[in-house]
Amino acid sequence: MTHLTIPICGKDLNTCREQISSAVNAGAEMLELRTDYIQSLDSGKLQELIAAGKKTGLPIIVTCRDASQGGQNNLPAPLRKQMLIEAVKNGADLIDCEFANFIKEDFGEDIKKVLEENKKTKLILSEHNFKEPFDDLAEIYEEMYSVYPDAIAKTAYQANHINDCFAAFDVMREYGEKAIAICMGQAGIISRIITKKLGGFLTFASIGDNQGTAPGQVSIDKMNNLYRFDTINKGTELFGVIADPVGHSISPAVHNACFAAKKINAVYLPLFVSGGKSEFDNFLNNITSRPWLGFKGFSVTIPHKVNALEYAQEKGEQIDPVAVRIGAVNTLVIGINERINGCNTDYAGALDALTGAMGISRKQLKGKTVGCFGAGGVARAIVAGLADVGAKITIYNRTVEKAQGLAHEFECHFASIDEIQNLNADIIINCTSIGMHPNVNESPISAEHLKSTQTVFDTVYNPFETQLLQDAKKAGAKIVNGAEMFIYQAAEQFKLFAQTDCPTDVIRKAVLKALNL
Numbered sequence: 128m129t130h131l132t133i134p135i136c137g138k139d140l141n142t143c144r145e146q147i148s149s150a151v152n153a154g155a156e157m158l159e160l161r162t163d164y165i166q167s168l169d170s171g172k173l174q175e176l177i178a179a180g181k182k183t184g185l186p187i188i189v190t191c192r193d194a195s196q197g198g199q200n201n202l203p204a205p206l207r208k209q210m211l212i213e214a215v216k217n218g219a220d221l222i223d224c225e226f227a228n229f230i231k232e233d234f235g236e237d238i239k240k241v242l243e244e245n246k247k248t249k250l251i252l253s254e255h256n257f258k259e260p261f262d263d264l265a266e267i268y269e270e271m272y273s274v275y276p277d278a279i280a281k282t283a284y285q286a287n288h289i290n291d292c293f294a295a296f297d298v299m300r301e302y303g304e305k306a307i308a309i310c311m312g313q314a315g316i317i318s319r320i321i322t323k324k325l326g327g328f329l330t331f332a333s334i335g336d337n338q339g340t341a342p343g344q345v346s347i348d349k350m351n352n353l354y355r356f357d358t359i360n361k362g363t364e365l366f367g368v369i370a371d372p373v374g375h376s377i378s379p380a381v382h383n384a385c386f387a388a389k390k391i392n393a394v395y396l397p398l399f400v401s402g403g404k405s406e407f408d409n410f411l412n413n414i415t416s417r418p419w420l421g422f423k424g425f426s427v428t429i430p431h432k433v434n435a436l437e438y439a440q441e442k443g444e445q446i447d448p449v450a451v452r453i454g455a456v457n458t459l460v461i462g463i464n465e466r467i468n469g470c471n472t473d474y475a476g477a478l479d480a481l482t483g484a485m486g487i488s489r490k491q492l493k494g495k496t497v498g499c500f501g502a503g504g505v506a507r508a509i510v511a512g513l514a515d516v517g518a519k520i521t522i523y524n525r526t527v528e529k530a531q532g533l534a535h536e537f538e539c540h541f542a543s544i545d546e547i548q549n550l551n552a553d554i555i556i557n558c559t560s561i562g563m564h565p566n567v568n569e570s571p572i573s574a575e576h577l578k579s580t581q582t583v584f585d586t587v588y589n590p591f592e593t594q595l596l597q598d599a600k601k602a603g604a605k606i607v608n609g610a611e612m613f614i615y616q617a618a619e620q621f622k623l624f625a626q627t628d629c630p631t632d633v634i635r636k637a638v639l640k641a642l643n644l
């Protein structure tokens with residue numbers, strides 16, 4: 128069992144009691160009493176804190192962290208040692224002692240002695256690096272076990288890139304519940320969740336957002352309600368969105384809601400892959416060389432859609448011809464023998480959103496005139512889709528050469544944004560970021576160009592109803608919002624991940640909730 132642990136880190140006993148009560152109510156499975164946070168710590172306060180912790184019936188860890196390893200209040204070594212010894216005598220289930228101190232004779236010998244006399248208390252040996260990963264992580268674990276074989280060995284280090292997490296996964300795979308390996312920082316968030324699948328001893332969560340004791344700690348609410356921590360086990364399959372930035376992505380909320388609705392043993396994670404092609408390639412190589420991690424699929428978004436296509440091409444993997452024509456892959460599915468299948472679901476998502484709103488079939492788009500604003504990634508997918516069904520497209524773009532290039536590839540027309548007054552199309556689509564939060568008053572087309580006979584589609588989904596769509600509504604036009612496209616592309620993607628449909632209503636509800644609508 129991987130214990131979902133909340134650090135209690137109040138400066139005084141009353142604050143600690145409040146935190147303990149919040150942690151219990153939120154579903155904590157273990158408490159870590161960070162005694163080093165308490166002002167003027169002494170034996171009396173330690174005893175009271177332990178008593179408050181034990182009252183909950185949850186297992187408790189007592190930690191009195193050395194300042195050199197992230198501790199508070201710069202407590203002297205004799206006091207820290209005394210607190211750990213007294214914690215054992217007062218019935219703590221576990222104590223956490225820095226390995227660097229434990230191997231000092233005048234520190235570790237007394238701790239060993241009290242543990243020998245109180246066999247119910249277990250020892251966590253820990254080592255922290257708040258700057259970077261350790262050079263040889265496996266060696267640290269071997270050393271800790273060689274010094275104290277019964278120890279639960281713990282490391283916590285800053286992951287400066289998501290690729291730094293794989294050493295921690297290797298350790299957890301080898302030692303399971305005898306190990307704790309935490310990768311701190313945004314790039315390390317996944318380690319806090321994947322540890323459950325790998326059977327690590329514990330993972331830390333914070334009581335609320337931004338209330339953690341270490342960078343990257345996820346709130347217990349998100350652990351339980353977004354990642355469904357209680358359902359994760361050895362057999363859980365992993366999925367995620369590869370992006371930079373990834374924090375704003377609504378994909379984890381949407382796909383986790385789908386997996387929950389379909390009762391599928393899978394969890395979907397935010398995968399912060401910074402850097403360019405080489406970092407992206409390393410990430411996927413790390414995944415495919417560790418099939419035991421159980422990653423089965425990825426959504427891919429900015430800035431890696433082209434990297435995903437090139438990766439699949441270079442490896443000789445299967446790529447859907449539509450994705451090749453678009454020149455971008457937004458979905459990777461990992462199949463048997465770690466073979467990868469690359470697809471693009473933006474194409475289908477956009478067409479389905481459009482035809483759904485217009486109440487027509489894809490075939491009926493043939494011959495419709497379309498004014499498409501933008502010539503970036505989304506425009507490529509939408510132009511490819513509309514060209515396939517025989518729509519007559521004109522691409523308008525700020526950088527006219529890009530419009531020209533795209534028009535040439537898909538045999539359609541192009542024009543500069545200044546020619547907008549000549550726009551007379553059945554369908555208008557905004558594929559630029561104009562009008563996106565926070566520039567919510569902006570629109571790529573002024574209201575006077577919009578007509579009641581038109582359908583106006585804005586791919587921007589934040590805000591839900593952009594200025595362009597508000598103007599189109601006033602003009603009496605049909606409108607299609609970006610959330611609809613997102614919903615349909617997510618539905619397509621989920622089908623590829625899970626080999627089964629998720630009702631669109633479930634996805635729509637999750638999208639609207641994630642967008643606070």
Ligand code: NAP
Pocket residue numbers: 429476500501502503504505506524525526529558559560561563586587588589609610612613614616
């Ligand atoms: P992209 O590849 O970076 O392309 C951006 C496009 O917007 C380019 O054509 C760019 O013109 C144009 N643009 C940006 N700022 C502009 C400005 N101030 N004035 C005029 N043109 C401007 O981005 P993308 O991946 O295509 O994404 C575009 C938008 O699509 C995003 O903002 C997002 O809201 C939306 N999107 C929606 C979904 C969905 O499922 N609904 C999915 C993905 C994206 P230049 O070529 O001149 O730079």
